[in-house]
Amino acid sequence: MVALDRKRKSGSSQSNGVKKAKSNATSSFILHSYSKLPDLNAFPKAKSEPLDIFVWGTGSMCELGLGPSAKTKEVKRPRLNPFLTSEKLGGTHIVDFAVGGMHTLALDGLNRVWSWGGNDSGVLGRDTSQAKEVLKSADDQDEDDEDGDLNEAESTPGLVTGLPKDGKIVQLAATDNLSVALFDNGEVYAWGCFRCNEGLLGFLRNEIKIQKTPLKIAELKNIVQLAAGKDHLLALDSKGIVYAWGNGQQYQLGRRVLERHRYRTLEPQQFGLFNIKYIASGDFHCFAIDHDDKVYAWGLNQFGQCALTDENGDLEDGSTISKPTVVDSLSNKNIVEIAAGEHHTLAVTENGDALAWGRYDMKEVGISKNDLPESTFKDQHGNPRSIPTPTKLKFIKDDSGIKIKSVGAGSHHSFAITDDGFVYAWGFGDTYGPGLGPLDEDVETPTRIVNTATKYHDIELIGAGGQFSVSGGKKIEDEEKAEDRLEKYEELEE
Numbered sequence: 462m463v464a465l466d467r468k469r470k471s472g473s474s475q476s477n478g479v480k481k482a483k484s485n486a487t488s489s490f491i492l493h494s495y496s497k498l499p500d501l502n503a504f505p506k507a508k509s510e511p512l513d514i515f516v517w518g519t520g521s522m523c524e525l526g527l528g529p530s531a532k533t534k535e536v537k538r539p540r541l542n543p544f545l546t547s548e549k550l551g552g553t554h555i556v557d558f559a560v561g562g563m564h565t566l567a568l569d570g571l572n573r574v575w576s577w578g579g580n581d582s583g584v585l586g587r588d589t590s591q592a593k594e595v596l597k598s599a600d601d602q603d604e605d606d607e608d609g610d611l612n613e614a615e616s617t618p619g620l621v622t623g624l625p626k627d628g629k630i631v632q633l634a635a636t637d638n639l640s641v642a643l644f645d646n647g648e649v650y651a652w653g654c655f656r657c658n659e660g661l662l663g664f665l666r667n668e669i670k671i672q673k674t675p676l677k678i679a680e681l682k683n684i685v686q687l688a689a690g691k692d693h694l695l696a697l698d699s700k701g702i703v704y705a706w707g708n709g710q711q712y713q714l715g716r717r718v719l720e721r722h723r724y725r726t727l728e729p730q731q732f733g734l735f736n737i738k739y740i741a742s743g744d745f746h747c748f749a750i751d752h753d754d755k756v757y758a759w760g761l762n763q764f765g766q767c768a769l770t771d772e773n774g775d776l777e778d779g780s781t782i783s784k785p786t787v788v789d790s791l792s793n794k795n796i797v798e799i800a801a802g803e804h805h806t807l808a809v810t811e812n813g814d815a816l817a818w819g820r821y822d823m824k825e826v827g828i829s830k831n832d833l834p835e836s837t838f839k840d841q842h843g844n845p846r847s848i849p850t851p852t853k854l855k856f857i858k859d860d861s862g863i864k865i866k867s868v869g870a871g872s873h874h875s876f877a878i879t880d881d882g883f884v885y886a887w888g889f890g891d892t893y894g895p896g897l898g899p900l901d902e903d904v905e906t907p908t909r910i911v912n913t914a915t916k917y918h919d920i921e922l923i924g925a926g927g928q929f930s931v932s933g934g935k936k937i938e939d940e941e942k943a944e945d946r947l948e949k950y951e952e953l954e955e
Contacts, residue, residue, distance in 0.1 A: 491702070491735055501701040501752060502685045502738055504645060507629035509570060511547070511554030512922065513936065515539035515915055518929030519892040522563045523616035525929055526577035531610050537893045538912040539932060544618045545575070560924030560931050561635030562691065562872075566642075567618065568630055574621040574642060580612075582638035583673035584653040586621035589614035623674040624650060634687040634694065636707070639664075641694060642675065647683040650675040655692045655707040655727065662692070662708055667724045680704075680729045690760075691744035691803075696729060703734040703749055711745040712781045713760040734785050743801025744872065749785060756791035758782055764804040765838070765849025766819035776838055776849060790851050791816075802870040802925075807877070808851065813864030815877045816851040823873045824903040827854050827887040856885055856907045857953050869932075871925030877907060881946055882919030882934060884910045892928035909950060917943040 491498065516525045517536040526542055527533035545555050545567060553570035564578025564585060576585040592614030624630075624642060632643040639653035654671045655662040664672040681696055681704065688695040693707030693714060706729040709718040715732035734757065739750040746760030746767050758767035759782045768788045770776055795811035805819030805826055817826040821837070826848055836850040854877065856863045869876040874888030874895050885907035890900035896910045920934035937943040 495700065498700040500683075500699045501736065502697065502699050504647060504685055504699065505631040505643075507572070507631050507645060508556040508568070510556060510921070511570065511935065512556060512558075512933035513918060514542045514545045514555050514558065514567065515918075515932045515934070516542050516929065517896045518894045518925075520611075520616070520929055522579040523611050524563050524565070524578050524926060526565060526616065526618050529610040529613040529616045533616070534611070535893060537896075537898045539896050539910060539915045539930075541914055542618070555933060557633060558922065558924065558931060558933060559633035559635040559640075559689070560926050560929075561640070561689070562637030562926045564635060564640070564926075565924075565931055566621070566633040566635055566640055568633055572629055574624060574630065574633065575618040576621050576640065577618045578615060580615050582653045582656070583671045584635070584638060584640045585615065585619070586623065586640055586652045586673070586675055587614075587619055588673075589619075621652075621675065623652075632687055634689040636689045636694065637691050639689075639692070639694065639707070641687055641689070643684055643687050647681075647685065647699065649678045649681045649684050649687070649696065651678055651694075652676060657692065657708040657723075658710055663724065663727055666727050678729060686740055688740040688742040688747070690742040690747065693742070694729075695740045695742055695747060695749075697737055697740045697749075701736045701738065701752065702731050703737050703740060704729040704731050705747075706730065711761040712783045713742070713745050713747055715747070715759050715785050717783060732785070739797075739799075741799035741801065743806060743870070744803040746782075746801060746806070748788075748799050748801070748806075750796060754793050754795065756788045756794075756796060757785040758788050758791075759785045761804075764820040764847035766801065766804050766806050766847075768806070768818050768849060768851055770849050776847060798867060800868045800870040800875075802875070803872045804847075805870065805873075805875070807868040807870055807875055809865050809868055809877075813866065813880060815854045815856075815865040815868060817854050817875070818848050818851045820847050820873075821845045823889040824905045825870075825873050825875055825888045826852070827875055827905070827907050828852055829855070829906050854907060856909075862949070862953050867921075867923065869923035869925055869930075871930060872927045874904075874925060874930070876923045876925065876930070876932075878920050878923055882921070882937075883946075883950060884915070884920050884923060884932060886910055894925060894928055894930050896930055909954065916947060 517539045555567045558567040567575045580589045628644040634641040641651045652672045654664045683699040684696045686697040696704045705714040736751045737749045741748045749757045798809040800807045808816045838846045840846045864880040865877045866880045867878040877885045886895035887904040918934035922933040
């Protein structure tokens, strides 16, 4: 982390003309009339499109799922995960996945969930305690084998145990220390725990500290979407109501948390957001879009990652948006997807534009120094610090031929997927998270991933953790079509 020079400010920052969420009186009325409320959001369908899964980055905590060999700890470009092929899965394929800080969940076509990564918090949903782990021999001269082999069970995809057999899983979600599965009947199962600044917070009130197997979250029903932060969760139900639970020390739960009530944050609670159709979350900041296309933001905002400034148009270190607040610069823009990292945010519009804002110094936002907007904040030395204004990204000199269908964000690196399945990456490069090979410095602007493993794949999904990344795509079987696509981008980038 880079230390900042501005003085810290307690309290919250708000935009000019702030529009807050509904009042508590309105919240109480709506919840008491819950059974009479109309359904605003449809229940999602289970995914079925088969995907090849690619992984890359630094996997010293078993994040890559490539097995226990020490040689799999660093992968500089996307590599097919050999444990998740149709042959290894018994004839089925992976159809969806979710990436946490140091672990990944993957759903296959038989409604089974696979997990891999660090399991200290019970996030894998299976016992890995008896796994073989080989430490480096003192006589071993292999420089690539710094710490010996990885934990065999954590570094190899394995099946989560204890999930109900009936019903289809329609979404997976993962925080740094928690795993979650949403079923097509609106029920939610979770396992792992939440952590806070002081360490372990727990899983449920003060009764369960770490939940090692899936447990139904009784307080939730009719859920249609989940959004995961670093150590908090958002859930949206069919009535358009948003719930939040987990760590709320940066107001990411949309409300003030009193220390004497800290364990109440481990129960999902609504906080005044209604008529919502979509939710998203970064590590410590959150977003919601309502059915009138208004975008709300709340949580940590010291880099303008909420796309808001205070009443004077300024940003201060440690500043927060304490309650859901309308973001005028994003509202009525037909935003269809938002992805966010630790201090930056990405969005996709209905017409295929990609927007970015937030922290700049590790190039998370993908904006060239020559193209920074006037709203850019600079430090005392004149170096760009943050961009609070959503800014359209450029992928080539003439963007007329490129449309974006999805975005993904790690803690400090970012991705955009074109409508025909190529991936552009940028941001922090030391851990190989962008997937662009060995890098001497961070990647300032979106750069297309070019490698043998994925050049003939139409990538559909992408996600990232602290120092690794995962994508899923389908192979383009028509060789002529695949070559035409490749030639198109090579010509555009000349």
